[in-house]
Amino acid sequence: MRLPHTSSSRIFGEINLAHHALKLWLKITTIILLAYTIVAGLLFDVPRLNIVNETIRALYFHVPMWFGMVVLFCVSTVYSIQYLRNPSIQKDINSVEFANTGLLLGLLGIFTGMVWANYTWGSPWHGDPKQNGAAISLLVYLAYFVLRGSVDNEEQRARLSAVYNIFAFAAMIPLIFIIPRMTSSMHPGSGGNPGFNMYDLDSNMRMVFYPAVAGWILLGIWIATLRIRIRNIDEKLIDLENE
Amino acid sequence: MILTLLKKEFTLELRRKSVISGLGLYLFSTAFICYLTFSLKQNQITPLVWSALFWITILFTVINTIAKSFIGEKKGQDIYYYSIANPEMIILSKIIYNFLLTLILSFAGFLLFIILLKNPLADTGQFAILLVLGSMGFAASLTLLSGIAAKANNSNILMAVLSFPIVISILLVAIKVTKNCIDGLDRSVSYNDMITLLAINCLIAATSYLLFPYIWRN
Numbered sequence: 001m002r003l004p005h006t007s008s009s010r011i012f013g014e015i016n017l018a019h020h021a022l023k024l025w026l027k028i029t030t031i032i033l034l035a036y037t038i039v040a041g042l043l044f045d046v047p048r049l050n051i052v053n054e055t056i057r058a059l060y061f062h063v064p065m066w067f068g069m070v071v072l073f074c075v076s077t078v079y080s081i082q083y084l085r086n087p088s089i090q091k092d093i094n095s096v097e098f099a100n101t102g103l104l105l106g107l108l109g110i111f112t113g114m115v116w117a118n119y120t121w122g123s124p125w126h127g128d129p130k131q132n133g134a135a136i137s138l139l140v141y142l143a144y145f146v147l148r149g150s151v152d153n154e155e156q157r158a159r160l161s162a163v164y165n166i167f168a169f170a171a172m173i174p175l176i177f178i179i180p181r182m183t184s185s186m187h188p189g190s191g192g193n194p195g196f197n198m199y200d201l202d203s204n205m206r207m208v209f210y211p212a213v214a215g216w217i218l219l220g221i222w223i224a225t226l227r228i229r230i231r232n233i234d235e236k237l238i239d240l241e242n243e
Numbered sequence: 244m245i246l247t248l249l250k251k252e253f254t255l256e257l258r259r260k261s262v263i264s265g266l267g268l269y270l271f272s273t274a275f276i277c278y279l280t281f282s283l284k285q286n287q288i289t290p291l292v293w294s295a296l297f298w299i300t301i302l303f304t305v306i307n308t309i310a311k312s313f314i315g316e317k318k319g320q321d322i323y324y325y326s327i328a329n330p331e332m333i334i335l336s337k338i339i340y341n342f343l344l345t346l347i348l349s350f351a352g353f354l355l356f357i358i359l360l361k362n363p364l365a366d367t368g369q370f371a372i373l374l375v376l377g378s379m380g381f382a383a384s385l386t387l388l389s390g391i392a393a394k395a396n397n398s399n400i401l402m403a404v405l406s407f408p409i410v411i412s413i414l415l416v417a418i419k420v421t422k423n424c425i426d427g428l429d430r431s432v433s434y435n436d437m438i439t440l441l442a443i444n445c446l447i448a449a450t451s452y453l454l455f456p457y458i459w460r461n
Contacts, residue, residue: 084457140408147405150395160391163454167387168409170450174443175412 021229022222030222033215037061040208047205055119060208062112064216065105066134070176072102072220073141077169080162092158093231095165096148101224103141105216110134130187133175140168244328248336256344266308270348273300274355281360290363290425297356298418301349301377302410308348309341309385310402313393325459334386334455338448342382349374365427373420376440380413383448390458409447416440 022030041060079095113131114124125131147164151157256263277296281288288296313321324333353374356362364370385406392402416436423433 084454136408136411143404143408147391147395147401150397150401152396156394160394160458163387163458164391164405167447167450167454170446171384171409171412171443174439174446175415178439179412179415 030218033211037212058116060212064213065109068216068220069102069106080165083162097227098224244332252340270304278359294421305381313389330456330459345378366424370424377417380444387451
């Protein structure tokens with residue numbers, strides 16, 4: 001039986017918190033995967049290699065964070081495309097918050113990469129094409145937030161930032177995926193260097209790496225959905241105050 | 244339609260001679276400051292410093308040039324264009340026009356650099372091709388950004404902030420090829436980079452073409 005349409009039930013129906021929340025089983029999976037990543041990543045046996053030594057464990061933290069960033073930025077771009085096709089505030093909020101969380105994971109990825117570089121390359125910032133590309137791609141999203149800050153009209157802000165988001169994403173593809181592969185880079189897996197498939201002779205690392213990737217990506221999505229829900233509640237509160 | 248719009252851009256540009264001469268002076272001043280600060284009568288700069296100075300000069304001149312393509316327009320003018328032309332034609336004509344302008348400015352800059360800072364290039368022909376491709380990339384990426392920045396507050400700062408991360412991929416490839424030109428390597432060495440640059444240009448131009456109608460509709 002349906003409830004009668006009183007104004008309060010409509011408001012609470014619209015808030016509908018469960019809609020954007022991550023499913024409970026996914027949350028539990030995220031926690032289990034990340035707990036496993038931390039324990040297994042720090043304790044399990046890893047191949048002994050010159051120079052790299054124990055720092056190979058960065059593979060379980062640095063690399064998946066970077067993957068997570070790319071996934072979140074992709075999701076953000078998809079929401080931007082959807083916004084342009086069919087505008088709604090919800091898509092704009094989704095797009096912004098996924099970009100925000102992607103930026104967070106990107107910063108974490110850069111810092112963990114710097115820790116790794118400090119012990120293998122000798123200095124935290126080595127001017128490697130991969131590092132520079134990472135820094136520039138973060139600049140893109142910082143510029144995105146500056147753009148959002150400097151447009152007053154809400155609808156125009158959403159549209160312009162959606163356009164910039166898509167444009168920046170297209171311009172970033174060569175920067176992250178093509179140029180580092182063409183220049184001499186010391187980063188594993190580019191510029192002719194062996195990637196982790198070569199290091200990992202007995203495939204033991206895969207047992208931790210794949211769960212780590214899934215775990216960090218899920219954590220990013222979880223944070224993003226939480227932020228989206230907070231933003232939705234804020235919007236709702238402002239609406240209620242205005243009424 | 245494109246031709247009419249292009250003709251309009253050129254007529255407007257020739258009518259406001261102060262803008263184009265201002266840009267020329269901007270370019271000259273920057274090149275001259277490079278000359279003075281390195282006091283080149285006594286000192287020599289290495290070819291790599293030359294290439295860095297050249298591309299920085301071109302980058303700033305070009306950003307200022309293209310920024311005016313939408314920012315400089317009077318209020319209400321866009322509504323008029325909106326009523327007579329479709330957005331795809333407008334962005335295409337602006338990109339082509341900016342490309343020609345950028346091309347002229349970058350060759351002028353190159354000439355100035357040869358006069359003031361010597362010519363370290365071993366392969367000038369290839370460098371000329373690079374300048375054409377580079378101008379194409381700058382025009383394709385910056386025209387759309389100018390359209391975005393024009394709609395926001397403090398558009399001049401925003402134009403620079405938005406464009407730096409986008410043009411860096413073009414700039415990186417260009418600097419790499421410039422080094423090959425300086426070293427006089429065989430053209431087949433830079434062939435791949437040239438193709439990459441062309442591909443980046445096409446990607447960015449296609450994205451601009453697709454996205455422009457959305458910032459135009461207001």
